Amino acid sequence: MSKLSNLIPPDEQVSFWSGVLDPESNLDLISVPPEDLWREKRAGLVVIECPQEIPCNPCHTSCPTGAIKVEPLTAIPKVNYDLCTGCTICVSKCPGLACFVIDKTPADYSIVKLPYEMYPVPKVGEVVDCLDRTGKPVVEGEVLNVTEPSRDGTKVIWVKVPKGFEMTVRAIKVKGGE
Secondary structure (H helix, E strand, O other): OOHHHHOOOHHHHHHHHOOOOOOOOOHHHOEOOOHHHHHHOOOOEEEEOOOOOOOOOHHHHHOOOOOEEOOOOOOOOEEOOOOOOOOOHHHHHOOOOOEEEEEOOOOOEEEEEEEEOOOOOOOOOOEEEEEOOOOOEEEEEEEEEEEOOOOOOOEEEEEEEEOOOOOOOOEEEEOOOO
16 A cells, blocks of 8 residues: 555545545645745746645646656656646646646636537536546536647636635536436
């Protein structure tokens, strides 16, 4: 087992190893930007929720500014937020769907930029169900943009969410889509 087993109480390990990250009890395993920088940086900053020490580094190798480091190969990613531009390339490259870009600069809402590998692909202006880490709908959001930064089929959906939901929303469901 990973060294992380020693950090997580036995009664919480079942949910941890299930892949559902509880930000309340595992906040030290989530890469979160400093709040003052987060509120100022247009385009947003990456949040990485990668809790398991496995050999994986596409976020590191795809980052055009070198903001994300995974050293050694099995380490949890570390982010230099002064270098992050919010480009979303890491979002589209992460095979574990653990990278998100969150833009807190709008006054009345936040923008969560999510990986999306499903059909149907939502359209700009469409209202979608925003889901938490367990797949439960928590709020509706409006699709502001649909991009494909790596040009490999993985879309990045920009969703407008109410302030306070940016650290809860981790996926979307197109209404009427199964």
